[in-house]
Structure formats: structure tokens, C-alpha cells
Amino acid sequence: MVSLSEKMASKMDFSAFSKAKDLQKRLLFTLFALIIFRLGTYVPFPGINPQVLNEFFSSNSGGLIGMFNAFTGGALSRMSIFALNIMPYISASIIIQLGASVIPSLSALKKEGESGMRKMNQYTRYLTILITVVQAFFMARALESGGAVIMPSHAMFELSTVVSLLGGTMFVVWLGEQITARGVGNGTSLIITVGIVAGMPSALLRIFEEGRAGALSTGLLLFIMALVFAVIYIVVMFERAQRRITIQYPKRQMGNRMMQGISSHLPLKINPTGVMPPIFASAILAIPVAIVQFSSQNSTSEFVTKMATLLTPGQWLYIAVFAFLIVFFTFFYTSIQPHSNPTEIADSLKKQGGFIAGIRPGKNTADYLDYVITRLTVLGAIYLTVLCILPEFLIATFKVPFFLGGTTLLIVVSVTMETMTQIQSHLIAHQYEGLIKKAKLKGRL
Numbered sequence: 486m487v488s489l490s491e492k493m494a495s496k497m498d499f500s501a502f503s504k505a506k507d508l509q510k511r512l513l514f515t516l517f518a519l520i521i522f523r524l525g526t527y528v529p530f531p532g533i534n535p536q537v538l539n540e541f542f543s544s545n546s547g548g549l550i551g552m553f554n555a556f557t558g559g560a561l562s563r564m565s566i567f568a569l570n571i572m573p574y575i576s577a578s579i580i581i582q583l584g585a586s587v588i589p590s591l592s593a594l595k596k597e598g599e600s601g602m603r604k605m606n607q608y609t610r611y612l613t614i615l616i617t618v619v620q621a622f623f624m625a626r627a628l629e630s631g632g633a634v635i636m637p638s639h640a641m642f643e644l645s646t647v648v649s650l651l652g653g654t655m656f657v658v659w660l661g662e663q664i665t666a667r668g669v670g671n672g673t674s675l676i677i678t679v680g681i682v683a684g685m686p687s688a689l690l691r692i693f694e695e696g697r698a699g700a701l702s703t704g705l706l707l708f709i710m711a712l713v714f715a716v717i718y719i720v721v722m723f724e725r726a727q728r729r730i731t732i733q734y735p736k737r738q739m740g741n742r743m744m745q746g747i748s749s750h751l752p753l754k755i756n757p758t759g760v761m762p763p764i765f766a767s768a769i770l771a772i773p774v775a776i777v778q779f780s781s782q783n784s785t786s787e788f789v790t791k792m793a794t795l796l797t798p799g800q801w802l803y804i805a806v807f808a809f810l811i812v813f814f815t816f817f818y819t820s821i822q823p824h825s826n827p828t829e830i831a832d833s834l835k836k837q838g839g840f841i842a843g844i845r846p847g848k849n850t851a852d853y854l855d856y857v858i859t860r861l862t863v864l865g866a867i868y869l870t871v872l873c874i875l876p877e878f879l880i881a882t883f884k885v886p887f888f889l890g891g892t893t894l895l896i897v898v899s900v901t902m903e904t905m906t907q908i909q910s911h912l913i914a915h916q917y918e919g920l921i922k923k924a925k926l927k928g929r930l
Contacts, residue, residue: 505911505912507911508908508911508912511667511668511669511911512668512669512908514663514664514667514668515664515668515669515675518660518663518664518668518672519664519675519676519679521660522558522567522657522660522676522679523558523679523683525560525565525566525567525653525656525657526557526558526559526560526563526565526567526680526683527563527565528565528566528567528653529563529564529565529566530564530565530566530568530645530646530649530650530653531636531642531645531649532634532635532636532641532642532645532646533564533628533633533634533635534632534633534634534635537632537633538562538563538564538633539562542554542562553570553572553771554684555680555681555684555893556570556572556677556680556681556767557569557570557680558570558679558680558681558683558684559680559683559684560680564628564633565653566649566650566652566653566656567653567654567656567657568624568650568653569617569620569621569624569650569653569654570654570657570676570677570680571654571657571658571661571673571676571677572768572771573613573616573617573620573654574609574610574613574654574657574658574661574673575673575764575765575768576613576616576768576769576772577609577610577612577613577616578609579765579768579769579814580612581605581608581609581612582817582821583817585605585821586817586821591605591608610655610658613654613655613658614651614655617650617651617654617655618647618651620650621646621647621649621650621651622643622646622647624646624650625642625643625646625647626643628642628646629642629643657676660672660676661673661675661676664676669904669907669908669911670903670904670907671900671903671904671907674760674896674899674900674903675900675904677764677896677900678896678897678900678901681893681896681897682897692706692709693706712876712879713894716872716876716891716894716895717894717898719868719872720872720894720895720898720899721898721902723755723756723865723868724754724756724759724898724899724902725902726754726755726756727752727753727754727755728752728753728754728755728857728861729750729751729752729753730750730751730753730841730854730857731748731749731750731751731841731842732748732749732750732751732834732839732840732841733747733748733839733840733841733842734747734748734749734837734838734839735838735840749839751830753825753857753858753861754861754865755861755864755865755868756865756868756869757819757822757824757825757861757862757865758814758815758818758819758822758865758869759899759903760895760896760899760900761814761818762810762811762814762815762818762866762869763811763869763873763891763892763895763896764892764896765810765814765818766807766810766811766813766814766873767807767892769810770803770806770807770810773796774796774797774803777789777792777793777796798877803877804874804877804878807873807874807877808870808873808874811866811869811870811873811874812866812870815862815865815866815869816862816866819858819862819865825858827850827851827852827854827855827858828851830850830851830854831846831847831848831850831851831854832851834846834850835847835850841853869895872891872892872895873891873892873895874891875891876891877891
């Protein structure tokens with residue numbers, strides 16, 4: 486059974502956009518905030534030698550550095566105050582959410598509702614500050630060892646780097662929260678998406694330049710373009726796919742009237758986690774990779790050098806760890822979603838008098854939903870893993886720019902779809918408001 490909101494969405498009249506003033510304000514605020522973010526990616530922190538920096542990123546444009554430079558919209562290659570982007574906040578969110586599963590005090594806060602979530606968000610910000618300070622300090626030391634510093638005092642450079650990156654990261658976190666609250670939503674995801682999209686034109690230009698120079702054959706270029714469209718199609722198909730479970734509601738007495746039994750459906754997405762598992766996996770994997778690669782520059786140990794080689798994109802160890810993290814965070818993120826909790830769904834159906842045909846209410850319903858959700862999660866984990874890992878082989882083999890990776894395309898397509906859904910929801914709400922106003926006007930007449 487199709488819901489009323491879905492029927493309205495299918496018949497959506499986008500001419501109503503001109504009358505939806507609140508939506509227009511939200512879109513303008515979102516656009517203004519994203520412009521501010523893009524301008525901030527061009528503000529460098531002091532003491533950097535741009536010539537040495539350009540040479541370094543020209544020779545290390547691929548791999549993990551290329552991935553994070555794509556996520557930051559080029560801010561890392563310019564060593565701007567937004568060089569760390571929102572990644573420390575994502576890492577802090579992962580740690581807090583993991584802690585809520587094993588630490589009783591955090592678990593209790595999670596159950597307190599809105600007030601508890603506010604406290605957890607505050608803990609996440611504190612942890613973001615700590616992670617940013619540590620990452621900024623190691624970045625400053627790496628720049629010093631690479632000869633990219635022109636400031637004579639290393640202590641002053643490290644202090645200015647930590648302060649600049651801390652201020653820039655917390656500003657980006659605040660900007661993402663403002664987009665979520667006052668804009669069209671998904672502030673964190675939109676900031677990452679804008680960074681990726683900003684680097685796409687230059688990456689496309691490099692591809693065609695390599696094709697013109699003969700480094701890439703015409704057949705390979707056509708194959709790459711076909712692969713991009715195939716990935717986009719697969720992402721759209723899986724992100725829209727649902728497993729609909731029919732819910733029956735029996736007849737019931739409402740005053741002097743007997744209400745007829747109705748049927749509805751419970752939609753369960755194949756991939757309820759969206760883009761979060763690949764983002765979480767990338768953020769977590771970056772920590773050991775950065776430590777090993779930094780250690781390899783200052784160590785003569787054969788083991789450290791070998792680990793640094795194996796933990797680069799395209800190598801079997803990197804791919805294995807990345808795949809494991811994607812699968813882990815897919816199951817973990819699904820388990821903490823309220824709409825994916827079988828027990829809560831079964832209790833809610835029982836209170837409303839609904840039941841699944843052939844399944845007894847209560848524990849049997851919860852067990853059946855747990856079975857279905859687990860199967861869907863396995864399918865979603867396989868989809869995300871293949872999508873993010875397969876392009877790694879192709880990128881390592883053909884040396885194409887990083888933006889063609891499955892992770893970046895997944896983020897761009899998924900966030901675009903989520904943003905369009907948010908805009909559609911605001912338009913539906915505007916239509917409801919118009920219907921209510923008309924009904925009140927007719928009642929007065």
C-alpha cells in the first residue's frame with residue numbers, strides 16, 4: 486500500500502517552490518554556508534613554503550593523501566585552515582557511538598532522549614578538539630621533516646599550526662551543524678560532498694590530458710566513463726531499494742463506529758546506513774596508515790617500511806582492512822539505528838494493534854524482523870564493500886584520478902539523493918499547510 490506522502494511526492498508540483506518561502510530561505514542559507522566553506526579552503530595557515538608543498542602533492546596525488554585531499558576539496562594540498570576538514574569530528578562521533586555500546590554511563594545518556602543526545606554531542610565536540618590537536622601537531626612535524634616550513638622557530642610554527650587547524654576544524658563543525666538546523670539538513674555529508682565535487686573538474690581535465698598525451702587509450706577512457714555511469718546506476722538502485730513487509734491492522738471499535746481493518750507496509754532499506762560506513766572506515770583507517778607512513782620516513786626498520794608499503798591503496802593489506810571496516814561499521818551503524826531495532830519495531834506494532842500475517846505479535850515478530858534485517862544488512866555490506874573496493878583495483882592498475890573511486894561516487898550520489906528527498910519533504914509540508922489553510926477558510930465561510 487502506497488502512503489499518502491508517497492502519492493503526493495509522485496504528483497509533486499515543483500511550481501509550488503516559488504511559494505515555499507521557508508524552503509527558499511533554507512536553500513539560500515545552505516548555499517551561503519557552503520560558499521563560506523569553499524572560501525575557507527583557500528586561507529592558508531602561516532609558515533608554509535608553497536613551492537615545496539606543490540612539488541610534494543604533485544608527486545603524491547594518489548593514494549590515501551589523494552583521498553583526503555578530495556574529501557577536503559583541495560584544502561589539504563593548499564594547507565589551509567580547513568585542511569583537516571570535518572574528519573576529526575567524524576572520528577570523535579565513531580568513538581562516542583562505540584562507547585555508548587560498551588560504557589554504561591554513555592548508554593544511559595543515549596536513552597534519555599533529546600537531553601541525553603545534547604550531552605553526547607557536547608562530549609563529541611570535546612573529543613573532536615583533542616583529536617584535532619593531536620592530528621595538527623603530527624601534521625606540523627611532518628611538514629617540518631619534509632622541508633615545507635619557512636618559519637625559523639619550529640615551536641612557533643607548531644603552535645600556530647595547531648591553533649589554526651583547531652579553529653578551522655571547529656568552524657567547519659559549527660557550519661555543518663548550522664546547515665543541519667537552518668538549512669536543508671545533512672550538513673556534515675554536504676560539506677564532504679562539496680569538497681569532492683569541487684575537485685571533479687580538475688580530475689576530469691587530467692584524465693583527458695592523459696588521454697590526449699597517449700598515457701590512456703581511447704578504449705580505456707570509454708571504459709572508465711562507462712564504469713562511472715554503471716556505479717551511479719548501481720548506487721541509485723540500491724539506495725532506493727526496499728524490502729516491504731505487509732502489516733495488518735484488525736477491525737476495531739472507535740466510539741459508536743466500527744473501523745474496518747487496513748493493511749500497510751513496513752519499508753526496510755537494503756542499505757539503511759547510507760554513506761556512513763565508508764566514511765567511518767576511511768577516517769579510522771587513516772590513523773594507522775598515517776602513523777606507519779610517518780614512522781617509515783624516520784625509521785630504517787625493514788618491517789616498518791614493508792607495512793608502509795602494504796598500507797597504501799591497491800595493496801592487499803589495505804584492501805583487506807578497508808573491507809573489514811566497511812562490513813563492521815555497516816552492522817554497527819545498523820544496530821544503533823532506532824528504525825532498525827527489531828524489538829522496538831515489534832513493541833510499537835503490538836501497541837498499535839498491528840501484526841505481520843502468519844507471525845505472532847511480540848517476541849516472534851521481533852525474531853522475524855531480526856532475521857530479515859540481518860539478511861538485508863549482509864546484502865548492504867556486500868554492496869558497499871564491492872562498490873568501494875573494486876575501483877581500488879582499477880585505480881591501482883590504470884592510475885586514474887582518485888575521484889573515480891566507489892567511495893567518492895557513493896557519497897556524491899547518495900547525499901544528492903538525500904538532499905533532494907529533504908527538499909521534497911519541505912515541499913510536501915508546504916502543500917499540507919496550504920490544504921489546512923484552505924480547510925480553515927472554508928470552515929469560516
